[in-house]
Amino acid sequence: MRRPWIGAALVALLLTSCGGGGEVRSLTFVSYGKGAYQEGQEKAFLEPFRKQSGVRVTLDGPSDNAKLRAMVGAGRVTWDVVDTDAFMAREHCGTLLEKIDVGDLEGSFPPGTLSDCGVPTALFGLMLMYNGNTYGADPPTSLADFFDPAKFPGKRVIYAKDPAIGQLEAALLADGVPPDGLYPLDVDRALKVYDRVRHDLTLAQTYGQQQQAMVDDQADMALVVSARAYSTLKAGGTQWQRVRTKVPVTWDVLVVPKGSRNKDLAQELIRFASRPEPGARFAELSGAGAANTGAAPELNDVQRRIDVLGADHAEDRVFIDADWWTANYSEVVRAWTAWQTS
Numbered sequence: 001m002r003r004p005w006i007g008a009a010l011v012a013l014l015l016t017s018c019g020g021g022g023e024v025r026s027l028t029f030v031s032y033g034k035g036a037y038q039e040g041q042e043k044a045f046l047e048p049f050r051k052q053s054g055v056r057v058t059l060d061g062p063s064d065n066a067k068l069r070a071m072v073g074a075g076r077v078t079w080d081v082v083d084t085d086a087f088m089a090r091e092h093c094g095t096l097l098e099k100i101d102v103g104d105l106e107g108s109f110p111p112g113t114l115s116d117c118g119v120p121t122a123l124f125g126l127m128l129m130y131n132g133n134t135y136g137a138d139p140p141t142s143l144a145d146f147f148d149p150a151k152f153p154g155k156r157v158i159y160a161k162d163p164a165i166g167q168l169e170a171a172l173l174a175d176g177v178p179p180d181g182l183y184p185l186d187v188d189r190a191l192k193v194y195d196r197v198r199h200d201l202t203l204a205q206t207y208g209q210q211q212q213a214m215v216d217d218q219a220d221m222a223l224v225v226s227a228r229a230y231s232t233l234k235a236g237g238t239q240w241q242r243v244r245t246k247v248p249v250t251w252d253v254l255v256v257p258k259g260s261r262n263k264d265l266a267q268e269l270i271r272f273a274s275r276p277e278p279g280a281r282f283a284e285l286s287g288a289g290a291a292n293t294g295a296a297p298e299l300n301d302v303q304r305r306i307d308v309l310g311a312d313h314a315e316d317r318v319f320i321d322a323d324w325w326t327a328n329y330s331e332v333v334r335a336w337t338a339w340q341t342s
Contacts, residue, residue: 026056027262027269030082033062036231037122040286041083045273055265068257072096077259080266087164089118089253090326098256098263105274108292110249112319118253119270122282123289124225125247125308125317126166132239134220143174143245146221147196154220157213159228160203163336164325166248169318170223173246179318187332191339203340214240225250229306230287247308249319251291 029046031038038061046057063083069092071077089097097117106114113120128146130139134154145152158167168185171193177186194201202219204210207228213219215237222240224232232240254273256266272278279290283297289309290297299307308316325332 025262025265026058027080027265028058028060028078029269030060030063030079032083036234037227037286037288040282040284040288041121041273043285044278044282045269048278049269049272053268055269057269069096072258075259077257077261079257080260080262081269082255082257083121083252084118084255085164086113086115086118086120086251086253086322087326087329089115089255090322093117094258096258098258098260098266100256100267100270102271102274105271105292108274108276108294110251110291110293110319112322113251113253113291115253115322118255119274120251120291121254121273122227122252122286123291123309124165124227124250124252125289126170126223126225126250127229127247127306127308128170128243128245129214129222129224129229129240129306130243131214131217131220132241133217139241140221140243142243143170145243146223147171147174147193149197149200152221154200155202155218156197156200156221156223157202157204157210157219158223159207159210159225160336160340161205163332164320164329165225165250166320167223168332168336169248169320173248173318179246182318183321183324185324185328185332187335191335194339211235211237226306226308227286227288230303233302233306242306242308244313244316246318247313247316249289249309249317 031041042059049055050057060079065084065088068082071079093116099116100119102119109120128143140152146156168187168190169182171190172182172186175193202213204213210224211228211232214222214232215235254270256263260266274292276292276294279292279295280297283290283295287303307313
């Protein structure tokens with residue numbers, strides 16, 4: 001049985017923070033709302049932290065960067081730990097967000113994922129999947145097949161609201177760009193690759209829409225993040241199969257808003273959640289990948305079917321360049337949105 005870690009520093013902090021009157025300290029943890037992802041955080045991170053520390057941790061949400069900015073700007077910060085994107089942590093470090101000391105965890109994450117104000121909490125791989133009811137014994141075998149409607153006719157579905165989850169990287173990889181030559185991204189070239197399947201492409205504006213299209217046989221191929229692939233199979237979309245290809249990998253981070261009245265305790269919660277054992281438990285529950293490279297989740301049969309983040313698939317993973325995306329995100333979003341509406 002796994003025993004959630006609690007460090008001596010946390011014990012000392014809690015003893016001093018409770019004060020002579022036995023005051024109970026509290027934190028507000030912000031995530032994305034009901035679903036396997038947040039439920040996994042609750043059971044893997046928050047419940048054991050509450051139990052061992054005595055800290056009252058309240059869940060709030062959904063995570064919202066604009067709301068976080070407004071709180072900090074008004075000097076009325078009620079959030080202590082927030083799950084958000086890696087770009088937010090890089091762009092607003094020291095202004096909207098506090099720097100985080102991860103202590104001995106500094107070397108515990110994939111290279112390039114940890115930043116001064118953002119600690120990786122979950123990995124997501126954008127994988128190619130196909131509908132077995134459509135292609136039978138002659139399925140697609142490469143990313144290039146997703147963009148080849150002549151060889152593989154059928155409807156495609158992607159999550160189109162945010163271009164920073166690997167869609168452009170997938171298009172360029174499919175077009176022959178090597179992983180070490182992706183950046184700076186040739187956005188125009190990537191969009192031209194998508195032009196090849198424009199008439200067969202469903203642009204889902206929520207992950208839920210994409211998942212439902214897959215479950216209901218309204219699509220034949222999909223580029224889908226690993227956590228949603230897991231949810232699709234659990235929801236009955238067992239006809240969907242993964243193609244082993246290069247997989248763009250993105251990640252979420254935990255941050256502490258500037259001005260949190262509980263920033264020291266918030267950092268302790270983040271360090272607790274970032275240890276291998278809580279990370280492994282979170283991966284088992286949510287279908288997302290554990291951010292700590294030392295985590296060893298025990299995957300169930302469904303998770304093994306779509307695993308792209310385990311040790312056996314290290315050579316397939318292509319981590320996005322978060323620094324490039326931080327500098328270019330707004331410009332890329334404008335180009336991506338204009339392409340969708342043109």
